[in-house]
Amino acid sequence: MRSSGSGSSRNGGRGNYRGAGDNRDQKQGQGRPRKPRPEERRYDVAPGAPQDGPKSGRGGSARGGAKGGPKQSQERGRGRTTPARSREYEARTEERNRERYAGRKQISPPKTFPGAEQEGERLQKVLARAGYGSRRACEELIEQARxxxxxxxxxxxxxxxDPEKDEVRVDGLTVATQSYQFFSLNKPAGVVSTMEDPDGRQCLGDYVTNRETRLFHVGRLDTETEGVILLTNHGELAHRLTHPKYSVKKTYLAHIVGPIPxxxxxxxxxxxRLEDGYARADHFRVVEQTGRNYLVEVTLHxxxxxxxxxxxxxVGFxxxxxxxxxFGPITLGNQKSGWLRRLSNTEVGMLMKEVDL
Structure with missing residues (x-):
């Protein structure tokens, strides 16, 4: 009796456990679909294949979420693209928008800084255009009271x-606020001091053919004389530099054969005394002597x-x-023969100071 009871309890225990497991599977099946076992899975060979086909090939499981295939959420959302609108539709939309806003009053945005309605140009912008550095650097010049x-x-x-009327100076030197250009050319021997030569000889214009503005030379040099000659489009400056009233000095180096007294x-x-009157030198000195060869410096205005x-x-030499x-404050320095260089702002200011501009 005891053995049967114990045996029944053991058997009953097993039966109760199995029964509980079956009930649990049924309860889980009622809430959500049961995941099929591997032997119960079905694979479609191709579209239109029977549902009870062979278990081979890649079908819906590969396309619908199995590793290696795109997920259905991607197919439903990300994979879709909006169809492009036709040009005719876009044109009609644009035309409707124009008609809608055609009668409205145009609104002008406010000025971004006070005083913008004033005439003229900002001083630091004028200085920057003249070549004195960036606008910030020009603002520092103003802060330094220069x-x-x-x-x-x-x-x-x-x-x-007003760049056309107002006179601007930096460190006491006049600033060329307009679009003027100033160059120094080391004229080689054999070049004619004209901008164009009807005989086809090499002239000064050959060195500035790529300039947009018309330049002209300041004074002249003999065809066989080398050295500094100025080119500019500033007419008043060129006129004053060559006028006897302002007595702008020029310095020359001449090679002569001595001995000299x-x-x-x-x-x-x-x-x-010359045929057209007396001529006087402002300065004279001997620079170099090699035997009977002398290199002398002559300055005159x-x-x-x-x-x-x-x-x-x-005088016999x-x-x-x-x-x-x-030429005035502009020196030749180490500028090579035939080279053209733009004058600095300081040099331009010194030239203008020389002739009271």
């Missing part, structure tokens, strides 16, 4: 001026034709070679 407008020092930022410089400074050659020939090394 800028003058019409004779008065400017310390306030944002001042507006000690009083040669004194004679040139006192004046040499006159600009008559062949003036240096004629003066030295009159014809010139073999002549080079102009300076």
């Amino acid at each position: 800028v003058e407008v019409n004779g008065e020092i400017v310390i306030e930022q944002g001042m507006r001026i 000690r009083d040669l410089g004194k004679r040139l400074k006192e004046g040499v 006159e600009g008559r034709k062949h003036i240096v050659r004629r003066m030295l020939a009159e 014809p010139v073999d070679k002549l080079v102009r090394t300076a």
Whole structure:
């Protein structure tokens, strides 16, 4: 009796466990679909194949979420693309929008800074265009009280001026606020001092053919004379630099054959009589001597034709070679023969100061 009871309890226990498991599977099946076992899975070979087909090939499981295939959420959402609109539809939409806003009053946005309605141009912008650096650098020049407008020092930022009328100076030197250009050319020997030559000879215009604005030369140099010659489109500056009233000095190096007397410089400074009047040198010195060959420096403010050659020939020393090394404050330096260089702002200011501009 005891053994049967114990046996029944053991058997009953097993039966109760199995029964509970079956009931649990049924309860889970009622809430959500039961996941099929591997032997119960079905594979479709191809569209239209019977449902009870062979278990081979890649079918819906590969296409619908199995590893290696796209998920259905991607197929439903991300994979879809909006159809493009036709050009005719876009044109009609644009036309409707234009008709809708055609009668509305146009609104102008407010000014972004005070005083924008004022006439003129900001001072720092004018200085930046003239080549004094960035606008911030030009603002620092104003802060340092180095800028003058019409004779008065400017310390306030944002001042507006008329570049055509107002006179601007930096460190006492006039600024070319307009679109002027200034160049220095080391003219080689054999180049004619004209911008165009009807005989086809090499001339100054050959060195500035790629310039948009028309340039002209300041003064002249003999065809065989080398050295500094200025080119610009500033007419008033060019006129004053060559006018006898302003007495702009030019410096020349001349090669002559000696021996030369000690009083040669004194004679040139006192004046040499030429066919068109007396000519006087402002300065004379011997730069170099090699045997009988002398390299002398002559400075004068006159600009008559062949003036240096004629003066030295009159005192008995014809010139073999002549080079102009300076025109006012503009010096030749190490500029090579035939090279054209743009003058700096400081050099332009010094030129203008030379002739009271």
